[in-house]
Amino acid sequence: MATSLDLQEQEQLDALKAFWNQHGNLITWLLILALGAYGAWNGWQWYQRDLATKAAAMYDELDRAAQAGDAERAGRISSDLRERYPRTAFAAQGALEAARAQFDKGQADAARASLAWVADHARDDDLRTIARLRLAGLQADAKQYGAALQTLDAAKAEGFGALVDDRRGDVLMADGKSADAQAAYQAAWAAMSATTPYRQVIEAKLTAMGAAPAAAAASGAAGTTAASGAGAAK
Numbered sequence: 001m002a003t004s005l006d007l008q009e010q011e012q013l014d015a016l017k018a019f020w021n022q023h024g025n026l027i028t029w030l031l032i033l034a035l036g037a038y039g040a041w042n043g044w045q046w047y048q049r050d051l052a053t054k055a056a057a058m059y060d061e062l063d064r065a066a067q068a069g070d071a072e073r074a075g076r077i078s079s080d081l082r083e084r085y086p087r088t089a090f091a092a093q094g095a096l097e098a099a100r101a102q103f104d105k106g107q108a109d110a111a112r113a114s115l116a117w118v119a120d121h122a123r124d125d126d127l128r129t130i131a132r133l134r135l136a137g138l139q140a141d142a143k144q145y146g147a148a149l150q151t152l153d154a155a156k157a158e159g160f161g162a163l164v165d166d167r168r169g170d171v172l173m174a175d176g177k178s179a180d181a182q183a184a185y186q187a188a189w190a191a192m193s194a195t196t197p198y199r200q201v202i203e204a205k206l207t208a209m210g211a212a213p214a215a216a217a218a219s220g221a222a223g224t225t226a227a228s229g230a231g232a233a234k
Contacts, residue, residue, distance in 0.1 A: 055081060055090040059097075066097045071105040074098045075114070082117060092122035096131060103138070112138050119151070129157035133167050145175040162191040166202055182209050189213050 020027075058081045065073040078098035082091045099114035115138065118131035132155040139148035148171045155164045169184035185206050190213075192199045203213055 051085055051088060052090075055085040055088040058085070059090040059094045062094045063097055066101040069101065069104065071098075071101040071107055071110075074101040075107075075110055078114060082121075086121060087123065089122075089124065089127075092118045092124065092127045092131075096127070096134075099131075099134065108138055108142065112142075119154070125157040126160075129155040129160045129164075133160070133163060136167050136171060140171045140174045143174075145171055162188045162202075163198075164188075165191065166198075169202075169205065178209065182206065182211055185209075186211070186213070 058077060062074050062077040062081065065077060075098050078091075078094045081094045085091050095114045095118045099111040099118075102108075102111040102114060112135060115131045115135040119128050119135055122128045122131065132151045136148040136151040136155075139145075139151060149168065152164055152168050152171070165184050165188035169181045169188060172178075172181035172184055185202055189199060189202045189206060192202065206212055
């Protein structure tokens with residue numbers, strides 16, 4: 001009996017040795033690759049967390065400078081943040097903060113440059129559109145009307161259409177194209193929810209141009225009523 005078991009164990013051992021001789025290298029390399037991939041994934045996650053932590057610290061420093069009205073310092077930190085951590089959300093948000101501080105201090109060229117970076121490099125489409133809305137306003141201030149309209153044409157984030165049309169109206173109005181501006185404002189007013197407070201601002205712009213939406217709606221309703229009355233009389 002013992003001899004029979006020994007023979008079975010020896011056969012199993014020989015089969016295992018044969019299998020390992022045939023597939024051992026492949027199994028070893030697969031294990032190495034799996035462990036390497038797991039280690040690389042953990043390393044990448046740590047690296048991303050480390051980047052985010054450092055970028056957040058720089059953004060906090062930038063925000064303090066901007067709140068204090070130190071545009072020069074905010075601009076320097078923003079430049080460093082964009083250079084070191086360009087793919088983080090903090091870089092884009094920091095550039096928006098820096099642009100605001102620079103504009104408040106009369107540094108229009110620096111503000112435009114900061115906003116242009118966000119428009120070109122931010123990973124979030126909402127941030128790119130926000131930057132383009134602000135950039136178009138500064139370009140219009142500098143009488144760069146064509147550039148401002150091109151900037152707005154690229155602002156395509158969902159949910160911003162009414163604001164883009166409103167800013168387009170501002171640019172066209174500044175360029176002396178009142179008819180086109182009125183059309184843009186009307187599109188913005190129509191696209192914006194009636195519960196949005198900013199809609200009243202757009203309505204005020206149209207009213208100042210003699211094209212109040214409420215008056216136009218009332219006129220249209222009166223015309224419809226008159227037409228109905230005339231039809232009934234017939």
